[in-house]
Amino acid sequence: MAPEVLPKPQMRGLLARRLRFHMVTGFVLSLGVAALYKVGVADKRKKAYADFYRNYDAMKDFEEMRKAGIFQSVK
Amino acid sequence: MLATRVFSLVGKRAISTSVCVRAHESVVKSEDFMLPAYVDRRDYPLPDVAHVKHLSASQKALKEKEKASWSSLSMDEKVELYRIKFKESFAEMNRRSNEWKTVVGTAMFFIGITALIIMWEKLYVYGPLPQTFDKEWVAMQTKRMLDMKVNPIQGLASKWDYEKNEWKK
Numbered sequence: 001m002a003p004e005v006l007p008k009p010q011m012r013g014l015l016a017r018r019l020r021f022h023m024v025t026g027f028v029l030s031l032g033v034a035a036l037y038k039v040g041v042a043d044k045r046k047k048a049y050a051d052f053y054r055n056y057d058a059m060k061d062f063e064e065m066r067k068a069g070i071f072q073s074v075k
Numbered sequence: 076m077l078a079t080r081v082f083s084l085v086g087k088r089a090i091s092t093s094v095c096v097r098a099h100e101s102v103v104k105s106e107d108f109m110l111p112a113y114v115d116r117r118d119y120p121l122p123d124v125a126h127v128k129h130l131s132a133s134q135k136a137l138k139e140k141e142k143a144s145w146s147s148l149s150m151d152e153k154v155e156l157y158r159i160k161f162k163e164s165f166a167e168m169n170r171r172s173n174e175w176k177t178v179v180g181t182a183m184f185f186i187g188i189t190a191l192i193i194m195w196e197k198l199y200v201y202g203p204l205p206q207t208f209d210k211e212w213v214a215m216q217t218k219r220m221l222d223m224k225v226n227p228i229q230g231l232a233s234k235w236d237y238e239k240n241e242w243k244k
Contacts, residue, residue: 064237
């Protein structure tokens with residue numbers, strides 16, 4: 001074969017190294033995705049609902065809809 | 076007691092394919108594909124048979140030399156022994172190729188043909204769209220949805236500015 005000597009490759013602990021890498025990565029990514037979902041979707045939605053209903057007047061809303069003429073039961 | 080006697084009967088049945096084939100050579104001619112085969116696979120590192128089935132005279136001599144101490148073998152002899160046993164090394168069998176370009180190109184080509192077929196279909200097969208797709212109809216429909224305040228928190232009506240009577244910026 002070739003005259004130059006290749007360095008001896010890693011012979012042991014290959015599965016352990018692979019498992020460690022993937023478990024750490026999986027853990028970090030899962031937590032990251034969960035955190036992003038909580039902030040970007042869940043908390044945002046809760047805030048949107050809270051802001052909407054803070055000063056919500058159902059009767060005023062109803063009057064606007066009635067004036068727009070969408071109801072059949074009341075004009 | 077009875078279970079162990081049954082187990083020994085079952086154990087006696089475990090004989091390999093090639094032994095069965097050899098036993099019935101007078102009746103059944105074995106094809107190549109019926110015998111254990113050589114494979115170059117990452118997940119099957121030690122195949123069932125060696126790569127070279129019929130050794131030349133020099134190879135036979137080398138196999139005899141292999142029975143003695145291995146330190147007497149030269150580097151070339153060791154490689155020759157390896158090549159007798161294996162077809163491709165792991166590095167060779169795992170080499171990358173350009174096949175993916177062919178696959179992606181062919182897939183895109185046929186998707187393109189499909190697009191042409193769909194264009195022809197829209198032109199010559201399909202009838203007209205229903206009136207509910209006309210621009211005026213959709214405008215009236217959207218106005219009614221805004222009047223009804225459809226999804227006012229995060230959906231359609233939340234994007235409309237009711238004071239200025241226009242879409243929110």
